[in-house]
Amino acid sequence: xxxxTSAALKPASKMKSFxxxxxRITILIAGLFLIISIVEAITGAVDxxxxxxxxxTLRFAIPLLMAGLGGLWAERxxxxxxxxxxxxxxGTWTAAWFGYLHGPLxxxxxxxxFGLLSGFFHAVLTVKVGIDQAVSGLAINLIAAGGARxxxxxxxxxxxxxxxxxxxxxxxxxxTVPIIAPLLESIDKANIFFISNLAGIxxxxxxxxxxxxxxxxxxxxxxxxxxxxxxxxxxxxxxxENPMAAESxxxxxxxxxxxxxxxxxxxxxxGGAYLALVASSVYREGQTAGRGFIGLATVxxxxxxxxxxxxxxxxxxxxxxxxxRQSESVMSLVFAAAIIxxxxxxxxxxxxxxxxxxISAIGALITIWIHQSVxxxxxEFVTVFPNVATLIVLTFLAQRLTPPAMVGMPYKRGSE
Amino acid sequence: xxKSKVFWATIAPTAAxxxxxxxxxxxxxxxxxxxxxxxQLMISYGFDPRNVVSEINATVAYYLAGVxxxxxxxxxxxxxxxxxxxxxxAFFGGVVGAAVNLPPVLHVLVIVMTAMLAGGLWAxxxxxxxxxRGVSEVISNIMLNFIAAAIIAFLLSPNxxxxxxxxxxxxxxxxIPLSGQMPTFKMFGGEVYSFLFVAIFVGVAYWIMLNKTxxxxxxxxxxxxxxxxxxxxxxxxxxxxxxxxxxxxxxxLVGIGTLLSDTHSYSMSFPSGFAFTGLALALLGRNxxxxxxxxxxxxxxxERAAPVLEFEGVPPExxxxxxxxxxxxxxxxxxxVARINLKQQQRAxxxxxxxxxxxxxxx
Numbered sequence: 001x002x003x004x005t006s007a008a009l010k011p012a013s014k015m016k017s018f019x020x021x022x023x024r025i026t027i028l029i030a031g032l033f034l035i036i037s038i039v040e041a042i043t044g045a046v047d048x049x050x051x052x053x054x055x056x057t058l059r060f061a062i063p064l065l066m067a068g069l070g071g072l073w074a075e076r077x078x079x080x081x082x083x084x085x086x087x088x089x090x091g092t093w094t095a096a097w098f099g100y101l102h103g104p105l106x107x108x109x110x111x112x113x114f115g116l117l118s119g120f121f122h123a124v125l126t127v128k129v130g131i132d133q134a135v136s137g138l139a140i141n142l143i144a145a146g147g148a149r150x151x152x153x154x155x156x157x158x159x160x161x162x163x164x165x166x167x168x169x170x171x172x173x174x175x176t177v178p179i180i181a182p183l184l185e186s187i188d189k190a191n192i193f194f195i196s197n198l199a200g201i202x203x204x205x206x207x208x209x210x211x212x213x214x215x216x217x218x219x220x221x222x223x224x225x226x227x228x229x230x231x232x233x234x235x236x237x238x239x240x241e242n243p244m245a246a247e248s249x250x251x252x253x254x255x256x257x258x259x260x261x262x263x264x265x266x267x268x269x270x271g272g273a274y275l276a277l278v279a280s281s282v283y284r285e286g287q288t289a290g291r292g293f294i295g296l297a298t299v300x301x302x303x304x305x306x307x308x309x310x311x312x313x314x315x316x317x318x319x320x321x322x323x324x325r326q327s328e329s330v331m332s333l334v335f336a337a338a339i340i341x342x343x344x345x346x347x348x349x350x351x352x353x354x355x356x357x358x359i360s361a362i363g364a365l366i367t368i369w370i371h372q373s374v375x376x377x378x379x380e381f382v383t384v385f386p387n388v389a390t391l392i393v394l395t396f397l398a399q400r401l402t403p404p405a406m407v408g409m410p411y412k413r414g415s416e
Numbered sequence: 417x418x419k420s421k422v423f424w425a426t427i428a429p430t431a432a433x434x435x436x437x438x439x440x441x442x443x444x445x446x447x448x449x450x451x452x453x454x455x456q457l458m459i460s461y462g463f464d465p466r467n468v469v470s471e472i473n474a475t476v477a478y479y480l481a482g483v484x485x486x487x488x489x490x491x492x493x494x495x496x497x498x499x500x501x502x503x504x505x506a507f508f509g510g511v512v513g514a515a516v517n518l519p520p521v522l523h524v525l526v527i528v529m530t531a532m533l534a535g536g537l538w539a540x541x542x543x544x545x546x547x548x549r550g551v552s553e554v555i556s557n558i559m560l561n562f563i564a565a566a567i568i569a570f571l572l573s574p575n576x577x578x579x580x581x582x583x584x585x586x587x588x589x590x591x592i593p594l595s596g597q598m599p600t601f602k603m604f605g606g607e608v609y610s611f612l613f614v615a616i617f618v619g620v621a622y623w624i625m626l627n628k629t630x631x632x633x634x635x636x637x638x639x640x641x642x643x644x645x646x647x648x649x650x651x652x653x654x655x656x657x658x659x660x661x662x663x664x665x666x667x668x669l670v671g672i673g674t675l676l677s678d679t680h681s682y683s684m685s686f687p688s689g690f691a692f693t694g695l696a697l698a699l700l701g702r703n704x705x706x707x708x709x710x711x712x713x714x715x716x717x718x719e720r721a722a723p724v725l726e727f728e729g730v731p732p733e734x735x736x737x738x739x740x741x742x743x744x745x746x747x748x749x750x751x752x753v754a755r756i757n758l759k760q761q762q763r764a765x766x767x768x769x770x771x772x773x774x775x776x777x778x779x
Contacts, residue, residue: 080554082554082558125744125748129748129751130751131744131747131748131751132494132747134494134496134554135695135699135743135744135747136744136747138496138692138695138743139740139741139743139744140740141692142692142736142739142740142743143736143737143740143741143744145736146733146734146735146736146737146739146740147733147736147737149731149733149736150443150731150733150734150736150737152731153731153733154447154731163731290562293558293559293562296555296558297555297559300555378570378573380566380567380569380570381566381570383566384562384563384565384566387559387560387562387563387566388559388563390555390559391545391556391559391560391563394545394549394551394555394556395545395549395551398549398550398551408552408554
């Protein structure tokens with residue numbers, strides 16, 4: 001038994017130690033970045049590292065991040081939240097309407113409160129009544145979408161909006177980091193290989209950013225701290241891993257789940273509020289466009305960890321930004337992927353690990369073929385990249401993922 | 417015995433619908449309109465013969481989605497991928513139907529088979545991931561729905577499999593020739609899809625498959641207890657895979673009625689959202705072929721009767737809220753009924769024990 005478990009744990013722990021070391025991660029990112037710089041120098045397309053792209057990436061990533069954190073909170077406590085999409089709709093609508101009436105700050109507060117309520121609703125249905133968590137989440141999506149459209153039809157036309165679009169809301173003030181941003185701008189303009197590219201990316205996230213962006217980003221370390229450093233976080237994870245054992249140690253699993261799922265709703269709703277108030281300045285029907293589901297995907301992609309959710313939402317936000325900006329840059333990314341696959345092939349071949357070498361060789365051939373035969377990547381494929389990536393992760397890395405053991409399982413006090 | 421069974425089977429759906437009506441009434445009172453008048457208006461508009469025909473046609477599609485979901489539910493599978501499977505079925509049905517040239521009946525048969533194959537194969541991805549990789553079918557199917565929509569949007573471009581008819585902005589597959597079309601028949605002065613009979617056939621076949629065949633027995637057994645079924649020699653993982661594919665194949669038929677009798681080509685204006693509708697109908701109809709039919713008719717009735725609300729100053733989207741609350745009420749009602757039944761059983765066992773004890777003491 002022991003040998004079996006240790007053998008099964010081996011690859012996972014190996015991976016962990018590899019990625020845990022900060023120096024290694026820095027080298028990896030720097031290497032990746034170097035390759036992208038080389039590709040940009042060769043192809044002449046500079047949009048990947050332009051400040052516009054990194055700024056847009058951040059703007060697109062925040063709603064996904066908030067939805068992902070929402071999913072993370074619920075799932076860590078053992079409740080799967082498919083209603084994230086609906087809760088985001090709640091956020092977009094309430095933020096726009098209350099923001100129109102009383103200013104954007106009140107809009108955000110309203111989104112937080114109504115999001116909390118929508119999460120609480122999901123908690124009552126799944127924890128107290130004990131209905132299927134997926135059914136409850138899907139019904140919330142439907143009711144939120146229908147309810148938002150119903151209320152828009154009543155309130156918006158009278159207020160100078162439209163049946164599907166709210167009246168415009170005042171925007172939040174933005175700020176630019178003093179000294180650093182102008183410095184980065186001059187470096188970016190200087191056009192030095194590698195350094196200017198790096199400065200371009202950093203400029204995008206230091207110039208004209210909204211205070212809300214910074215505030216919402218703080219939820220990542222906060223969630224991390226709560227999950228792994230606080231008593232509540234320990235109890236929350238325990239409720240997701242083994243609710244019966246948790247209950248037997250005197251933890252009130254129901255209460256923990258109520259709190260966690262309510263906060264989950266609040267986070268998703270804040271993500272929606274960001275879409276309505278920061279990324280644009282109106283509520284528009286269909287604004288969330290499946291972002292709640294992509295948030296759910298970032299939870300899987302990030303292996304149920306706040307930092308992983310953050311990385312996943314940046315990656316998916318980046319693809320979103322590329323979709324709206326230029327499709328030529330997607331082709332340079334394919335080129336970069338071809339280079340990376342070739343390097344990996346050589347690396348694995350030298351260390352005589354033939355299976356990964358073969359896989360990366362196939363990857364290299366496919367990417368080169370795509371680069372040679374396709375002129376412009378169809379936008380449909382850029383749009384569904386997050387979904388495809390999640391499916392691939394689930395297919396090939398499902399054994400390495402560590403979801404909470406009892407996520408999605410209804411738990412009734414006193415039953416087995 | 418059977419009487420009480422029917423009672424318990426219908427009480428929960430009825431209670432759920434009443435609860436939803438109550439909820440919507442409260443919303444309507446806030447709007448300042450009389451809910452009873454609104455419901456009356458919806459009923460008279462919904463049962464207008466012209467609308468009944470389009471309701472029947474919509475019921476055909478909803479019914480198939482409901483049966484597809486029910487097949488999954490019998491195996492405890494949550495087939496939320498019906499949307500993608502239906503798109504794949506309708507799209508490839510349209511493409512193949514336009515590409516081949518066959519005698520009348522055979523042509524239709526080929527289209528139907530293609531649709532089932534496309535839907536089934538698309539579902540097979542989720543089935544494989546579930547059985548071999550342990551991936552929850554809920555997550556994989558949500559992702560597959562988005563991917564299916566993207567693949568079809570890509571393939572529909574005019575220089576690939578789609579075409580742009582002159583004077584139209586709507587890309588669609590090439591039209592299916594006359595030999596591949598299905599006739600409509602007159603009823604209530606309108607054109608009803610003859611695909612209705614296929615839907616009825618699917619319902620009957622579903623019931624026979626489930627209740628009268630070894631396969632159906634194995635399916636129900638695996639759904640009730642994976643381990644017990646496996647221990648008694650059922651290839652339980654294989655059953656899960658086959659059931660997923662079967663559910664997907666039925667889902668592939670959802671759009672075929674419209675395709676063969678009405679539009680004759682697939683376009684992006686085909687409706688979406690069948691996944692949730694199918695699951696809702698299976699829940700409301702208790703996975704029973706007759707129950708699902710009533711649920712499907714209720715759904716299409718609500719949708720077709722909604723536009724009349726516009727004239728009363730009520731946004732018709734209230735119907736979506738109503739559908740959502742019906743689903744929530746129904747699952748809550750099932751939960752409550754199950755708890756009552758459990759309590760009754762426990763009481764019965766307790767009383768039997770007491771009786772046995774007193775008898776023992778009397779002896």
